[in-house]
Amino acid sequence: MRPLDPALLRHARSARWYLLVGAVLAGAQALAILAFAWSLQSLVVGLIDGASLASLSTWTAWFAAAVVVRALVAWGWDAAGTIGAAAVASELRVAALRALGRSPGRRIDSTVDTAVAVGGGLDALQPYFGRFLPQLVATVVVVPTLVLAVLVADPLSGLILVIVLPLVPVFMVLIGLVTRAVQERQWAALTHLSRQFLELVGGLSTLIVHGRQHRQEARIRADTDDYRVRTMRVLRVTFLSSFVLELAASLSVALVAVSIGLRLVDGTVAFAAGLFVLLLAPEVFLPVRNVGAQFHASAEGITAARNVLALIDAPDEDGADAAVSRPADPGAPSDDDVVLDLRGVSIAYDGRAAVHGLDLVLRRGELVALGGPSGAGKSSVLGAVLGFVPHEGAITVDGRSDAASRRDRLAWAGQEAVLLPGTVAENVALGEPEPHPEAVRRALRDAASDDVAPEQPIGARGEGLSGGQTDRVAIARALHRLRVRDLPLLLLDEPTAATDPEREAVLVHTLRGLAREGRAVLVVSHRPAVLEAADRVVRIEAVTHVG
Amino acid sequence: MSAERNRSLRLAMPPARRFALPVLLGALSAGSTIALLAASAWLIARAAEQPPILFLSLGVVGVRAFAIGRGLFRYLERLTGHDAAFRQLADLRVGMVRRIVPLAPDGLAATRRGDLLARFTDDVDELQDLPLRVVQPVAGAVIAIVLALAGIAWLAPGAALVVALVLVLGLLVATLGQGVLSVRAERRIAPLRGSLADAVLAHVQGLPTLVAYDAEGASLARVADVDARLRRARVRAAVGSGLAGAAVAITAGAAVLGAMQAAAGPLAAGALGGPEFAIVVLVPLAILEVAGVVPVAWATWRTVRRSAERVDGAVPEDLPAGLPTPVAAPQQLPAGTDGPPLLELRDVRASWPDLAGVGASHALGGVDLVVRPGERVLVRGPSGAGKTTLAHVLVGFLAYEGSFRVDGVEASEVDADRLRERIGLCEQRPWLFDTDIRQNLLFARDDADDDALLAVLDRVGLGDWVRERGGLDASVGERGALVSGGQAQRIALARAMLADFPVLVLDEPTANVDQERADALLADLLAAGADGRTVILISHDRVDPSLVDRTVVCADGRVPAAT
Structure with a gap:
């Protein structure tokens, strides 16, 4: 794992600013430490030599100033970390959302996971910028400065530090290599065990149904104990690396102290230089130790950034490309009544053909149902028309072939209705700058949503409506767009899957009415009521059976 | 509320016998940190007086022993502490299950709404930070610091008093001040963070819809707006949040200067030797290094307390209305020999x-x-x-x-x-x-x-x-x-x-x-x-x-x- 990803600097300009500020802070920090150690030793040596405190007031002032600068630097690092992390998070967030928008149909394994990664997940940058990077910068800036000062004050002590310091990372890497195998072997078992309590709480109602809830105590105890034994086995090794770090640091201080002490006796080193070096020695190791200690805390931040960078850098996936590259057959009959024209459309998912060579023409006034077993690719056909799903073959909507223009000429409601926070009316009139209440009411009525008031609020996660109501409001949204913009094509995906028969009848009536108005309606459905009302039923068979 | 909270927190605390060893090892490790600086300061100051080398051998041995002890005790402390915390985790989880079984499934929010489940179990597990990251490090540090102050007091009572005062004052400012500031900041930031998460989730989940309805730009602007407000709140809060680090640095300097002032008199009067003076002046630095765990533990304590509040809120002490109450003298159902009951x-x-x-x-x-x-x-x-x-x-x-x-x-x-x-x-x-x-x-x-x-x-x-x-x-x-x-x-x-x-x-x-x-x-x-x-x-x-x-x-x- 890289401690500092160049891609992060490339995508987030704030990160570069942060490093610049950090370098200045680290420089101030190094100088303050030197002033601190030199003024303190001057005070101690002076007082022991018999000087009065009043005669040393210059050094007292220097010392106080050094302390204040150190405090300011500590405060500055904290502020810079928070500000830097927040600024970088914002930049990455906006870039990631823009990237997602460039290919709206890109298949995301879990929208919730993606939203967490782009939203709250970036909070993990805080420890990375606030605690890890400062120590990394300090290691690069402060440590060499201090080592140089020690070399000047007492070359032998400096030599000890120069020899021991590089050993620390070497040891860490060695221990890391040795322990990695152990850690990885245990990791899967650990995550599994750590989830057992969650499993138990989640499955409690199932356990109660079967009268097993009273037996769980012994099981938790056994599981948690197993978890403890395995975790301790891992920790014994994990803690070794910080043990070695700490031991190396304190033994070097001891080595320096003893060597200075012995040389003070024969007078080959001065008391002042000796005390100065003694005060500096622990400071030399501090940033290195902290880098090690914070590395795991920051790993989360690095992972968070990398998840988002992966979204940003992912290649665009626009369903329109293939269609543009293969324009519609010029010899095809041009017919003003044709609203939707699919020619030789093939769709592949994960390399597996889902739809193969589909030809489909919808004319004005037609209500066509798309049927077929689930998994045959019915929704993918709608996705291809919308330009969300990559496909081969030509698709035109109202004579237009590129994806954005196709979307301009149709209204659509997907299988999983997505409502946005706001009111029902705002959702129904989505994308219309000036909604008309009457149009909204009519759309709701036509979508059999008389049980939903336009002013009803919808929560951040769709709270406030039942599943069926949500579906119907999404349909009302499509009807609203269709009418207000006077579009020729309506696409619906399983509009009545969770609807009772009475409301289904209303909806079917609406669809027939739209066809009568001269629009084309393509609806994916299994429901007998919908299939019966359709002028035609086009069945898509699973490709594997067709061959 | 506080009695409620104690219910969960009590479950999280291991019994003293399980807890004593890690605290002792922590005190030994912190003590070694302080003693290492004291021994090396003494060694160098004493060596500067150029005594026969034999007189230094005690210091040399001490420096080496404390250098090894510091890392070794720390390693053992972490192992025993984690072991104790994990042992307690079993008690904690079992105790929690005993509390939630009468409520489950319908009286327990976590089992009624899946998205609360992970947070609830995480909250329960987070309670183990109370012994591991709050009580144990603070207890070890306090023991070591009190002993160190006693040592200073033996050499120069006035200096010990000054250091103790500065230390308490500095830690109070660092922990309480930072606590107040971050509570205030968190109160402002938490709702914004929630709205940002909601706005991002709505945007990502609704992306196809937003694109199909020409509303992507408007939604992106909404996310950017919440994001900007959150960032401004964070930047404002950042100004206060660095206080703890700054306060610890200032306190260290003040303690050193105070000890120096207090010990200068005895040094000049010959009541205090040079090497002892070096100890009195420099040991406060090590004390402050050890005391640095206190603000960290304080911040952890606030997290643990919030988890405990959420757990207790999710697990009400009394059966909420709507749940069946246990029957004192239950009736028997007739033995169902002839198939299902009516x-x-x-x-x-x-x-x-x-x-x-x-x-x-x-x-x-x-x-x-x-x-x-x-x-x-x-x-x-x-x-x-x-x-x-x-x-x-x-x-x-x-x-x-x-x-x-x-x-x-x-x-x-x-x-x-x-x-x-x-x-x-x-x-x-x-x-x-x-x-x-x-x-x-x-x-x-x-x-x-x-x-x-x-x-x-x-x-x-x-x-x-x-x-x-x-x-x-x-x-x-x-x-x-x-x-x-x-x-x-x-x-x-x-x-x-x-x-x-x-x-x-x-x-x-x-x-x-x-x-x-x-x-x-x-x-x-x-x-x-x-x-x-x-x-x-x-x-x-x-x-x-x-x-x-x-x-x-x-x-x-x-x-x-x-x-």
Whole structure:
């Protein structure tokens, strides 16, 4: 794992600013430490030599100033970390959302996971910028400065530090290599065990149904104990690396102290230089130790950034490309009544053909149902028309072939209705700058949503409506767009899957009415009521059976 | 509130005997840190007086010993501390389960709304930070610091007093000041963080919709707006949050200067030797290094306290209204020798407990229903009509008013566990444990052998599926990720059949199943499930009438008496 990803600097300009500020802070920090150690030793040596405190007031002032600068630097690092992390998070967030928008149909394994990664997940940058990077910068800036000062004050002590310091990372890497195998072997078992309590709480109602809830105590105890034994086995090794770090640091201080002490006796080193070096020695190791200690805390931040960078850098996936590259057959009959024209459309998912060579023409006034077993690719056909799903073959909507223009000429409601926070009316009139209440009411009525008031609020996660109501409001949204913009094509995906028969009848009536108005309606459905009302039923068979 | 909070926090604290060793080791490690600086300061200051080298040997030995001791004790402290905390985790979890079992499932927000589940269990596990990251490091540091101050006091009492005062003052400013500032900042930031998460989630989930309705730009602007407000709040808060680090640095300087002032007099008067003076002046630096754990522990304490509040909020001490209360002298159900019992519901009313974090639920306002032994009854009604409420009343998850008799005995007077031996439930979202299929079936009847399990799987139509996947050892994945909604229902039915409930309630078994597979699933469930049992099927969907004996309609929480 890289401690500092160049891609992060490339995508987030704030990160570069942060490093610049950090370098200045680290420089101030190094100088303050030197002033601190030199003024303190001057005070101690002076007082022991018999000087009065009043005669040393210059050094007292220097010392106080050094302390204040150190405090300011500590405060500055904290502020810079928070500000830097927040600024970088914002930049990455906006870039990631823009990237997602460039290919709206890109298949995301879990929208919730993606939203967490782009939203709250970036909070993990805080420890990375606030605690890890400062120590990394300090290691690069402060440590060499201090080592140089020690070399000047007492070359032998400096030599000890120069020899021991590089050993620390070497040891860490060695221990890391040795322990990695152990850690990885245990990791899967650990995550599994750590989830057992969650499993138990989640499955409690199932356990109660079967009268097993009273037996769980012994099981938790056994599981948690197993978890403890395995975790301790891992920790014994994990803690070794910080043990070695700490031991190396304190033994070097001891080595320096003893060597200075012995040389003070024969007078080959001065008391002042000796005390100065003694005060500096622990400071030399501090940033290195902290880098090690914070590395795991920051790993989360690095992972968070990398998840988002992966979204940003992912290649665009626009369903329109293939269609543009293969324009519609010029010899095809041009017919003003044709609203939707699919020619030789093939769709592949994960390399597996889902739809193969589909030809489909919808004319004005037609209500066509798309049927077929689930998994045959019915929704993918709608996705291809919308330009969300990559496909081969030509698709035109109202004579237009590129994806954005196709979307301009149709209204659509997907299988999983997505409502946005706001009111029902705002959702129904989505994308219309000036909604008309009457149009909204009519759309709701036509979508059999008389049980939903336009002013009803919808929560951040769709709270406030039942599943069926949500579906119907999404349909009302499509009807609203269709009418207000006077579009020729309506696409619906399983509009009545969770609807009772009475409301289904209303909806079917609406669809027939739209066809009568001269629009084309393509609806994916299994429901007998919908299939019966359709002028035609086009069945898509699973490709594997067709061959 | 504080008594409430103590309930969870007490569960998290290990007993003293388990706790003493890590605290002692922590004190030894912190003490070594201080002693290392004291010994090396003494060694150098004493050596500067150029005594015979023999006089230094004690210092040399001390420096080396403390250097090794510091790392070694720290390593041992971390190991023993984690071990103690993990041992306590078992007690903590068991104690928590004892508290939540009487509430589950309907009185516990975490089991009613899946998204609260992970937070609840994380909160419970986070309570173990109380011993590990709050009490133990602070206790070790305090012991070491008190001893160090005592040592300074032995050399120069005035200096010890000054250092102690500066230390207490500095830590107070660092912890309390930072606490106040970050509480205020958090209060401003937390809601913004929530709105940002919501805005991002709405944007990502609604992206296809937003694109299809030309609304992507507007949504992006909304996210950017919340983001900017959050960033401004964070930047404002950052100005205050660095206070702890700055205060510790200032305190260290002040302690050194104070000790110097106080010890300068005795040094000049000859009451204090040079090497001892060096110790008195420099040891405060090490003391402050050790004391640095206090602000960190304080911040952790606030996190732990919030977790404890959430846990206690999620697990009310008193049974909330709507849950059945345990029966003191339960009645026995008549021994059911002749098949399933007769169920008689007269004007049954019930409602869900009102829980924080769980939205309004649908109440029953009067159900009249008689189910004769062996009958297959469909309870149909739109979503929100109270059908699941009815199911939960039938299995004793929810309390009811009115009368619900099982073979003539009032169900509320029967021990709920006994009631559930007669009436079983296949939940709408059956929980599959993240293990293999065998374990997911065995807990329903643990003496069943593999042949019996496979036979049951055959009857629920999963036999081929299980064999294709390599038999009973096949994993179902985390939260049943490797299993479809229909298969999960079939597994739940297999469990119910293993448990051999005389009455089986199926709650929306086709809710998460493709329409075209739903009919086949229902036919299989009813064919396999009925088999001499009473089956109460609850569904918002129309069901092939030939599959059931009778259909009743549930609307607005009511099932009218049969005419």
